[in-house]
Amino acid sequence: MDGKILKKKLQSLDIQMNEIAKRLNISPQNLQNRFKSKEITLDFLIEVSKAVNVSVYYFIKDTVYENEFLQPDNVILKEPDSEFHPNKNNLVDAKNQTIEILQREVQDLRNDKDFLKKIIDSNLVIKNSDFDSEQA
Incomplete structure (x- = not known):
């Protein structure tokens, strides 16, 4: 996921970025640097979702990344051996x-x-x- 999309999604939550950084135990500058990243790790996305109390899917929904997480109807998922x-x-x-x-x-x-x-x-x-x- 792109940092710009993450930032836009966070801004729509109406929570100050300083508050989010505080909840993540990182500096506001560090958070801003994360927004410049082309790839946000899943681990960081999970941390952010916990910090702002929303589902990880909230950040993916209605973005170009959503299709990557949806399975086509004809795919049968098999449980791993x-x-x-x-x-x-x-x-x-x-x-x-x-x-x-x-x-x-x-x-x-x-x-x-x-x-x-x-x-x-x-x-x-x-x-x-x-x-x-x-x-x-």
Whole structure:
């Protein structure tokens, strides 16, 4: 993207350039130098969009760059093959592992509850026996 287009889009937001530079943690002069650039990096465009709270697409929409980001209707996008791409078996395995972990945690909580109940009951027995001996 051209820096001139970025500057025009930012000006239409009615935010002072000094304020934008401040939000980006750069000097106003540095921001002005960026506007002179023939190519604005995607990273910088993302930073700017976050700083002014608009979508990155806002800067591309209605510009000569918009067509580069639109896919023709006849293009079928294929998901990339990757070892990290979850398949059905991996999802089922992960689900089963999660269920097992949760079942163990539930059992541990039940055991803790039973243990604490025994402690409370034994303390009540001791207190009651102390109370009975005081009454006598």
